[in-house]
Amino acid sequence: MPPYFLQHYSEFSSEAKQLSKQWLTQLILYGGMSHFCRWFVGRVTMRTIQERKTKIIMIHFDILTLFPDMLSAYFEDSILKRAQENQLIQIGLHNIRDYTTDKHHIVDDTPFGGGGGMVMKPDPLFRAIESVRADNTHVIFFSPQGRVFNQSIAQELSQRGNLLLVCGRYEGVDERVRETLIDEELSIGDYVLTGGELPAMVLVDAVSRLIPGVLGAEHGAAQDSHATGLLEHPHYTRPANFRGMEVPDVLLSGHHANIDQWRRQESLRRTWQRRPDMLERAALSKADKKFLVQLKQQAPPAEDADG
Numbered sequence: 001m002p003p004y005f006l007q008h009y010s011e012f013s014s015e016a017k018q019l020s021k022q023w024l025t026q027l028i029l030y031g032g033m034s035h036f037c038r039w040f041v042g043r044v045t046m047r048t049i050q051e052r053k054t055k056i057i058m059i060h061f062d063i064l065t066l067f068p069d070m071l072s073a074y075f076e077d078s079i080l081k082r083a084q085e086n087q088l089i090q091i092g093l094h095n096i097r098d099y100t101t102d103k104h105h106i107v108d109d110t111p112f113g114g115g116g117g118m119v120m121k122p123d124p125l126f127r128a129i130e131s132v133r134a135d136n137t138h139v140i141f142f143s144p145q146g147r148v149f150n151q152s153i154a155q156e157l158s159q160r161g162n163l164l165l166v167c168g169r170y171e172g173v174d175e176r177v178r179e180t181l182i183d184e185e186l187s188i189g190d191y192v193l194t195g196g197e198l199p200a201m202v203l204v205d206a207v208s209r210l211i212p213g214v215l216g217a218e219h220g221a222a223q224d225s226h227a228t229g230l231l232e233h234p235h236y237t238r239p240a241n242f243r244g245m246e247v248p249d250v251l252l253s254g255h256h257a258n259i260d261q262w263r264r265q266e267s268l269r270r271t272w273q274r275r276p277d278m279l280e281r282a283a284l285s286k287a288d289k290k291f292l293v294q295l296k297q298q299a300p301p302a303e304d305a306d307g
């Protein structure tokens with residue numbers, strides 16, 4: 001049974017028909033508009049939420065050390081200073097000595113079993129770590145026995161919200177600290193340092209520059225060597241002729257496709273010459289592979305390339 005309106009439509013005056021048609025189009029229009037508006041507002045909200053999820057990341061570093069002044073100088077300048085001002089990173093420095101309970105604020109003691117050197121006492125470190133860490137904090141200790149820090153570990157750590165870095169001194173820390181409070185041991189390379197402060201600065205620096213917004217908008221971290229899996233191409237700036245040394249013509253040509261190709265090929269050339277091991281893990285296009293075949297016919301990698 002059609003609605004009353006349609007049953008009697010033929011009996012309506014032409015004026016009424018005209019009016020009802022107008023109402024109908026307006027009704028459809030408004031309905032459509034409001035539907036569109038709701039859809040549009042929904043889209044915008046969704047995008048904002050997505051952008052917040054992917055873009056606005058902030059990371060909080062806490063650092064336990066016996067020498068907080070060593071670190072503050074580095075963090076209170078240039079890029080990391082601005083990153084802190086912009087609330088992209090937060091760095092809390094904590095002196096382990098502040099967590100001692102004895103009159104002389106002693107943090108080290110002689111090793112059981114004898115032998116030389118000193119060991120960091122467990123009590124100040126337990127108290128410091130337990131008071132500084134939150135539920136989701138990832139606790140890192142620096143030692144040559146750890147996993148060797150690299151760009152992919154930096155990337156992994158940049159996804160975490162809270163990192164607690166423990167810097168040791170002397171011969172090391174009481175093994176019970178390691179066993180119960182440390183989530184991960186990291187080394188910054190196969191050499192021996194006097195403390196974990198430099199490794200902490202290295203880690204904070206490498207991880208912070210991966211946080212969106214820490215580097216300027218046009219210089220993101222995506223093009224870094226190690227992020228692309230290749231070494232970087234050579235860079236030049238003014239003057240075009242410096243003491244008789246010329247800048248490659250292609251860079252002055254303004255031809256962006258040629259420039260991109262030249263840079264890619266120079267990246268491949270450098271990587272092949274200096275770090276051929278990196279080519280095995282790099283993502284290479286057909287054109288890259290073709291260029292590498294040519295390269296390999298021309299020149300072998302440098303003698304000490306793997307060093």
Ligand code: 4HQ
Nearest residue numbers: 142143168187188192193195196
């Ligand atoms: N350490 N990468 C701190 C290192 C080191 C490294 C030796 C750690 C001395 C006190 N840490 N202790 N290499 O050489 O992270």
